[in-house]
Amino acid sequence: MKLDILVFAAHPDDAELGCSGTIASHISKGKKVGIVDLTQGEMGTRGTPEIRLQESEEASKILKLSARENLGFKDIYFQDDEFHQLKMIEMIRKYQPEIVLANAISDRHPDHGKGSSLASHACFMSGLRKIETLHNGESQTPWRPKAVYHYIQNNYIEPDFVVDITPFWKTKIESILAFKSQFYDPSSQEPKSFISDPDFLPFIEARAREYGHKILVKYGEGFTVERMPGVNDLFDLI
Numbered sequence: 001m002k003l004d005i006l007v008f009a010a011h012p013d014d015a016e017l018g019c020s021g022t023i024a025s026h027i028s029k030g031k032k033v034g035i036v037d038l039t040q041g042e043m044g045t046r047g048t049p050e051i052r053l054q055e056s057e058e059a060s061k062i063l064k065l066s067a068r069e070n071l072g073f074k075d076i077y078f079q080d081d082e083f084h085q086l087k088m089i090e091m092i093r094k095y096q097p098e099i100v101l102a103n104a105i106s107d108r109h110p111d112h113g114k115g116s117s118l119a120s121h122a123c124f125m126s127g128l129r130k131i132e133t134l135h136n137g138e139s140q141t142p143w144r145p146k147a148v149y150h151y152i153q154n155n156y157i158e159p160d161f162v163v164d165i166t167p168f169w170k171t172k173i174e175s176i177l178a179f180k181s182q183f184y185d186p187s188s189q190e191p192k193s194f195i196s197d198p199d200f201l202p203f204i205e206a207r208a209r210e211y212g213h214k215i216l217v218k219y220g221e222g223f224t225v226e227r228m229p230g231v232n233d234l235f236d237l238i
């Protein structure tokens with residue numbers, strides 16, 4: 001199945017936190033979007049791999065994704081190396097996306113920066129015909145996405161562009177809250193974590209308002225680019 005946008009996320013919930021408004025916005029315009037989570041987030045303070053898998057299935061339904069996979073890389077320990085690059089290339093060639101969205105170029109969680117460079121390298125390498133990959137025993141054809149954009153997650157990064165997600169704010173929050181084990185729940189007996197603090201969701205809103213404010217809309221998601229973006233028409237810019 002060909003996708004218009006493929007999102008790579010180091011952990012289940014990274015895509016929801018970083019770019020689910022943008023995902024929902026493009027799906028509403030008829031684009032096909034899928035998420036490939038690199039790990040099961042098994043080193044996270046709360047939840048289990050099984051619970052997080054169920055939660056990511058719930059979030060996928062809320063966002064109306066066309067595909068979601070989990071590569072089962074080792075949380076914390078995966079590296080930007082040949083083994084992991086080849087697995088990522090297999091996904092890029094399988095889904096042939098025009099655009100790839102990847103983790104923030106650097107962040108509080110070191111897996112985000114690693115996921116970011118891994119996705120960038122795999123997108124370039126996927127276009128090299130001498131790198132051979134198999135999917136279900138069949139040889140794959142090379143494919144290089146037109147662009148890789150990095151969503152911004154925890155640490156503030158000055159974005160290169162901002163997407164207006166105002167009409168999709170509710171969907172974004174619903175998709176985040178599908179990860180019930182991770183966020184504030186007064187009845188939970190699990191240990192507190194950085195993101196289970198009751199102040200975490202107001203922070204997510206503050207970030208979206210800050211980026212939205214920069215482009216004169218209510219809510220926005222910011223991205224950084226790897227090459228200068230171009231537009232066909234000045235009126236595409238808002």
Ligand SMILES: [Zn+2]
Nearest residue numbers: 010011014109
């Ligand atoms: Zn993460």
